[in-house]
Amino acid sequence: MKYPTVLSESETLDRVIAGASLARYGDGEFKMASHNAGIKSQQADPRLSARLGAILKDSGDCLVGIPNIRSDTPKAAFWGKHMAYASLLTDRQYCSSFITRPDSAPWIDTPDYWARLESLWIGQDVTVVRGSGKSLAPDDLIGARRITDVLCPRQHAFGEYDAILKRIGRPKRALICLGPTATVLAVDLCARGVHAIDLGHVAMFLQKYRRGEPRVVTDDDKAVDRMVA
Numbered sequence: 001m002k003y004p005t006v007l008s009e010s011e012t013l014d015r016v017i018a019g020a021s022l023a024r025y026g027d028g029e030f031k032m033a034s035h036n037a038g039i040k041s042q043q044a045d046p047r048l049s050a051r052l053g054a055i056l057k058d059s060g061d062c063l064v065g066i067p068n069i070r071s072d073t074p075k076a077a078f079w080g081k082h083m084a085y086a087s088l089l090t091d092r093q094y095c096s097s098f099i100t101r102p103d104s105a106p107w108i109d110t111p112d113y114w115a116r117l118e119s120l121w122i123g124q125d126v127t128v129v130r131g132s133g134k135s136l137a138p139d140d141l142i143g144a145r146r147i148t149d150v151l152c153p154r155q156h157a158f159g160e161y162d163a164i165l166k167r168i169g170r171p172k173r174a175l176i177c178l179g180p181t182a183t184v185l186a187v188d189l190c191a192r193g194v195h196a197i198d199l200g201h202v203a204m205f206l207q208k209y210r211r212g213e214p215r216v217v218t219d220d221d222k223a224v225d226r227m228v229a
Contacts, residue, residue: 003086004091004094006094008068021195022064024066025064025065025066030067041132041180048181066094100201101200109215126141127150128175128176129176131151131178132179134177152164164181
C-alpha cells in the first residue's frame with residue numbers, strides 16, 4: 001500500500017475543535033507499532049506495540065493523526081524514511097499529526113492557528129495529562145476556567161496505564177501529552193465519552209511562540225527532559 005494522503009492540519013484541527021478526539025503517531029509510535037521496540041520515553045512493551053498497531057486500523061470514533069509526509073514539509077528528508085510504515089496503514093481516512101509541529105508544518109505557525117488551538121482550553125474545564133517537562137502544564141493553559149492536573153511518570157508511563165486511566169476518570173475534555181501512552185489513552189477515553197486530544201510536545205512550540213522565538217527544535221530541546229515536580 002502507498003502512503004496515504006491525509007487531511008490537512010487546518011482540517012484536522014477543525015474536526016478536533018468541533019469535538020472529535022485525536023490520537024497521534026510520530027516516528028516513535030510508528031517504530032513501536034511495527035515491532036516491539038523501545039524508544040527514549042518508553043521501554044518496549046508487547047501490549048503497547050499491539051495496541052499501537054491495532055489503532056492504526058480501527059480506533060472507534062477517535063481520529064488518528066499520522067505524519068503528513070506528502071505535504072511540503074521542510075523535514076521531508078526525515079519523514080520520507082517513514083514511507084516504509086505504509087504497510088501498517090489501511091485505506092481509512094487519516095488526519096495530520098503535524099497539528100502540533102510547526103517545525104514540520106510551518107504554514108500552521110500563524111496567530112490565527114495558535115488562537116484556534118488555545119480555544120481548546122480558554123474558558124473550558126480541562127484535565128491535562130502530562131509526564132515530561134515538554135508537556136502542557138497548567139501554567140501554559142492561560143484562560144482555562146478550571147484545570148485538573150494528572151501527573152504521570154516522565155518515562156515508561158505505559159507500565160502504569162490502568163492506574164493512569166482510572167485517575168483520569170471521565171472528564172469532559174482531556175489534553176494528553178504522554179508519548180505513545182497518549183495515543184492509546186486518546187482512543188480509550190474517547191470510547192468512554194471523553195473529548196480526548198493527544199497534543200504531544202505542543203507546549204514546547206507554544207512557549208516559543210509566546211516568547212517570540214523561532215519554532216524550531218534546538219539542542220536544548222533534544223536534551224533529556226527535565227523532571228516534573
